[in-house]
Amino acid sequence: MDVDLIFKIAAVGIIVSILNQVLERSGREEQATMTTLAALVVVLMIVVQKIADLFDLVKSLFNF
Amino acid sequence: METLLKICAVCVICGVFCAMFRRYSPGITILVSLLCGAAAGAAALHMFSPVLDFLKRLQKLTGMESAVFSPLLKTAAIGILAEISGAFCQDAGEAALGKIVALCGTILSTVCLLPLALLVLDLLQTMIGG
Numbered sequence: 001m002d003v004d005l006i007f008k009i010a011a012v013g014i015i016v017s018i019l020n021q022v023l024e025r026s027g028r029e030e031q032a033t034m035t036t037l038a039a040l041v042v043v044l045m046i047v048v049q050k051i052a053d054l055f056d057l058v059k060s061l062f063n064f
Numbered sequence: 065m066e067t068l069l070k071i072c073a074v075c076v077i078c079g080v081f082c083a084m085f086r087r088y089s090p091g092i093t094i095l096v097s098l099l100c101g102a103a104a105g106a107a108a109l110h111m112f113s114p115v116l117d118f119l120k121r122l123q124k125l126t127g128m129e130s131a132v133f134s135p136l137l138k139t140a141a142i143g144i145l146a147e148i149s150g151a152f153c154q155d156a157g158e159a160a161l162g163k164i165v166a167l168c169g170t171i172l173s174t175v176c177l178l179p180l181a182l183l184v185l186d187l188l189q190t191m192i193g194g
Contacts, residue, residue, distance in 0.1 A: 003074050006100050010081050013096055017088035040091045047099050054102045055145075057109055061116060062141035063134055
């Protein structure tokens with residue numbers, strides 16, 4: 001079971017939330033939003049790939 | 065057993081992480097939860113393959129067509145996917161989407177079982193002599 005990716009994305013989440021807080025407290029709310037959005041898009045690209053792999057596995061196991 | 069322990073440990077750690085960071089970045093916590101669910105699901109499905117091999121052997125022994133067993137497997141897969149996807153939509157706060165996914169799963173399961181129902185209908189017609 002590949003857990004490294006989960007922990008990497010959790011680390012990205014922690015970094016993004018810290019950056020978000022720092023930028024918001026500095027008064028740079030637009031940059032905070034852009035940073036969060038960029039991180040979200042990157043993580044979504046990775047997750048979609050893994051979800052596609054899961055669906056392929058289900059298709060092959062259950063004879064779709 | 066080791067795989068189950070790994071799945072439990074990873075899911076618990078992921079749950080704690082999501083609870084802690086939901087307030088700060090809800091989008092990424094949902095994605096982390098989704099990734100963890102996908103990884104755990106993939107690991108669980110790999111453990112399921114001996115059961116599927118047993119079912120294939122059973123099918124060969126009984127001599128029944130794959131048209132009888134295949135809808136059962138497809139319905140099981142549709143049910144699992146619809147249930148889990150609906151739960152993730154509800155976790156993301158989109159209860160309506162979750163219900164729609166569940167409804168689509170029900171409709172598709174019914175469509176999958178239609179060939180089996182037609183076989184039964186043909187058998188009944190043969191027996192009744194209609």
